[in-house]
Amino acid sequence: MSWALPAVDALAARLLEDRLVDAVLGWARDPDLPWQRYPHRVDEPSRVGELVWDPFCAPGLAKLVFRMTEGGLKLGVLARGCDALGVWRLIHDRRIARENVYLLGLPCPGMADGVRVWEECPEAFDAAGWEDHGSHWVAVPTGIRLPKERFLLDKCLQCQVRWPRQCDEVLAVQGGSWNPFCEDRYRQVRQLEELPLPQRFDFWRGWFERCLRCFACRQVCPACNCESCSLDQFEPNWLEREVGVATQFIFHFTRALHVAGRCVDCGECQRACPVGFPLGALNRKMMKDMEDLFGVREPFVPQESEPLGEFALDDPDEFR
């Protein structure tokens, strides 16, 4: 079984023809940059051929669904596990009406870092299609093998939802297998927890100095969907516009706490950050604490209620 783009096209076309949705959101090839796929919306069945599904569909779609469905548009979404959970985050936050989205689940083999592939193996982009061979993506018909170990996007290394969950329909296409790169998703968190306290602070301070505070991490995040963000307010001025250790601490501390118990671990913040700030290490710390402290299983799966929106009488008390 190949990667089956025709199956994706056919289903998208059917949804549009049957008027189940007004538009389908997926990815398209960038005509200028061979390695890039950008989010793309198709409104007519005759144009589903513009959609693409291959190892280079890096952008997450969930945050776009939020704005697109605001006016009542019914949207079909090509959704990998991460996209689906992001959309569900927005549904539970009452930002997307459940009836306005139709989730077309795509089992995902993990996505490649397109620029790196382009730099190291540009001929890979001559492929007509792709197959998932577990540890490699294999181009059809050229037979070029791209090792995932080398080219997998950071966000996909840690993925636990290659099989799309909570979708309306899941396409029988390749992918969705167990992710061998994610044996211990809290590995980095544990490493940091074990550092002596001053070194922990130095670790973060080093990153604070690099963070440009461009807010790309916040803007791509499906859990960051507040009407107006406290970090943008002037009155009260939670976050000074000034950029220094103190304000960067506030920024990253606040961002992490505001997605605590709500983050779906889609890794989009990590992908969007131009300087590689380890946002995932903050998000996963929060997840780990949700598990450790409150016994939340799979803290990255959105639920009707959130761990920090409830309490238990026997919650641990560590304050002495």
Add this chain to the structure above:
Amino acid sequence: MSVREGWRPKIVAFCCNWCSYAGADLAGTSRIPYPASVRIIRVPCSGRVNPVFVVRALQRGADGVLVAGCHPGDCHYSTGNLYARRRLLVTRRLLAYMGIEPERLRLCWVSASEGERFAKVIEEMTAVLEKLGPVQQLREEGPP
């Protein structure tokens, strides 16, 4: 970590209006001695305390933050203190993860009749902070 000459720890205490604030009052009217290191801010409920308050206090001069609320079951708003406990548990762990001594944040239950207890908490916390010394990591630069 060298402690400045003459330095005394400062504690910002967010006290719930219905229990702990009255408890602190009782400590005063009962003439119970306790360290003068505490600055009390009255809040309607311990659940009112935004974790950012904690960081802000540490950045602007406090060496420790105490959040004092009603005992579980006694909350004027039924459960505000229990939400606060969850939130501040996570806050405390995140502070530690980002390199701030977790002992600088404490949550405790003090009822209106527990003046002694309030004094004891402040005493304990002052002792802990004396050992830790002033906050080194987060102080913002002041004007020259």
Add this chain to the structure above:
Amino acid sequence: MKLVRGSDMLRWLRRCGEGRRWVVPAKEDRHWLFAERDGPVVFPPDYRNATVGPKGWLLPRSEPILYYRWTGGRVSVTPAQGWRPQVIYGVRPCDLKAIALLDSIMASEPWPETQYLTRRAHTVLVGMACTAASSCCFCTSMGVHPAESYAADLMIYPLQGEEYGVAAFSEVGREWLAQLEGEEADAAFSPAVPALSLPMPTSLEDLPGWLERRFDDPGWQRLAWRCLSCGLCAYLCPTCYCYGISDVDRGGAGRRVRWWDACTLPDFSRMAGGHDPRPTTTERVRQRIMHKLAYHPARQGEILCTGCGRCIEYCPMGIHLPAALRLLGGDGR
């Protein structure tokens, strides 16, 4: 041009730059950034350009402008002193051109930016001509050349192996070069060819007019609907210079701070009372591109894009200049 071996060149630079802060491209965890180091370094072959350019060392991400204190109903003000003599080393021609553009913008009357200009006057720029293109750069499409010196005081041209050519382009540069022992020669340098060539719909001179005529083009919406309103493109851009000013007040005393702003952020053009002349991403993305390619060239005669390619490489949603030109030209989806 003087010819010199790499190790001799570094020794010479280090000597000339004594007492100055060295700002050099440094690789930290897969990303190249300009960072403070002891001195100049030899670049490994994978260095093309830094993710974050040298802009922040001339126009910091945020900086105090002045300190104030109220006493007895009167305010006393102390101007901030925010500069140190520095050498910025290994700057690529696209970034050098960008600094030249910033120089003229910051010096423009009636309100020259004294802090920028002071910092700039105490900066020696050592440029490095390009021998390899990064995957997204397109300088020649913007009329920028990968071996040109622009704002540089000194230019380094990597020749074969360990050999480098060095040339001076300013008073300081000539002073420094006079101290370099090396053979005076004309060496042929063949610069890298940029990775991308933009689908230019018209000549660079006609571009402002071409864009102005497409102000209401539906192509803007087809490009900008997926913009997420972050400030990444503007902050990585070597020529984006918009800033905001606010006071950090600490009860009777404080500081006035200037910080980078970005026209792509949702609150950039929001006014008191709530009106926003650029309410959606369509207007904001259009503003950013029009400012660079139409408004600024029309006023100052210079395009405000030097083809470094950072916005192309790092935009998380794949919004970029080639796509804009294609969509506005009526070609595309």
